[in-house]
Amino acid sequence: MDNLIIPTEFSKESLQTVDMAIHMANVMGADITMVYVQKKRENAHPTKMDEELEYARKRFDEIVEEYKGKMNKPDGLKYAIKKGVVYQEVNKVAWDLENPIILTPTHGASGFDPLFLGDNAYKIVSYATGPVITIRHGEIHPNIKTIVMPMDKSRETVEKIPATIAFAKKFNAKVHIVSISSHHLSEIKDKMNTLTEKVMKQFTDEGIEYECEFLIGNNLANMTIDYAKEVDADIICIMSEQKKSESDILGVYAHYIMKNSPIPVLVVPSDKK
Structure with a gap:
């Protein structure tokens, strides 16, 4: 950086x-x-x-x-x-x-x-x-003290972790690890809980303060924005959801959050770009 x-x-x-x-x-x-x-x-x-x-x-x-x-x-x-x-x-x-x-x-x-x-x-x-x-609309947050990092069941979701860690350490910020899902299936919950535990260990090893939350609902993007506003977040860290086969078009989730979030959004490109 x-x-x-x-x-x-x-x-x-x-x-x-x-x-x-x-x-x-x-x-x-x-x-x-x-x-x-x-x-x-x-x-x-x-x-x-x-x-x-x-x-x-x-x-x-x-x-x-x-x-x-x-x-x-x-x-x-x-x-x-x-x-x-x-x-x-x-x-x-x-x-x-x-x-x-x-x-x-x-x-x-x-x-x-x-x-x-x-x-x-x-x-x-x-x-x-x-x-x-x-x-969005000049909504600047100069003091980055609270970061929201949504996690889903995709394999690429972990690729945002290094950038989140880097920001958290630079700004001495607290990270909210937010598992999001549109399904109530126990299999998906178990998978995401396992992932969250691995992320928690990474953050603990890096000396980063964190908090965990699990959200279930139909509109993942709105859930993410609403939660970020609720905890007074300074930035939301997401993936760009891009792959070469998608002709460089942003994923629906990423585009919606960038367009509608009143909070700055840190967008990390996928390694598969």
Whole structure:
């Protein structure tokens, strides 16, 4: 977790993300890179394109001047201006940096492109090979003290554990291990209880405070969000539910939580991507 990347189009939501990123960067000792992507447009007038780039450079310089004093690392706040497809260019920036985490609002608007964020936020997650934190309507939680980690019966569910452990240790946070299921079958309960016991041992060995809960219901995503709100969670850690055969489309559970959770969501990509 050495580098935080923030896609921005200078909306209020994306600038609020900078505040959360600065707090995280100061705790983790990380650098921050803000990214603006100029989309390719057919028949666009060269002057208009140049004006857009100049505006982006000017805004970035203003933001760096305003926020750099809040950074523990004097030169830790940087920016990059790219041209191309938003979600691809943002991820390319991440790939060139060591141990990156992308922080992206799920909504935003600017004078140049009202859809810069929104759909692009979900595509950024789908395309990412590392963790992504999504933030809805600027709902930032700078002090990460409570983490909700839902666990299901899938084999991939354990892949979020290392990221959860890393965050919990960095921020000295408590983790709520939440087993979720839509079935009352004793066989499934036994399987999930066995998994939970293994996770509890991992957390105990790592010195992480935790609490366990088992939830059963028809809407797993809503159950997760409701529980996170109930315990006043600062972040929810989930899997992206992506596989190569799924053409980089987010799973229903992940997409619903990213779209509807008022709490930031840490999305961990599956190793099967």
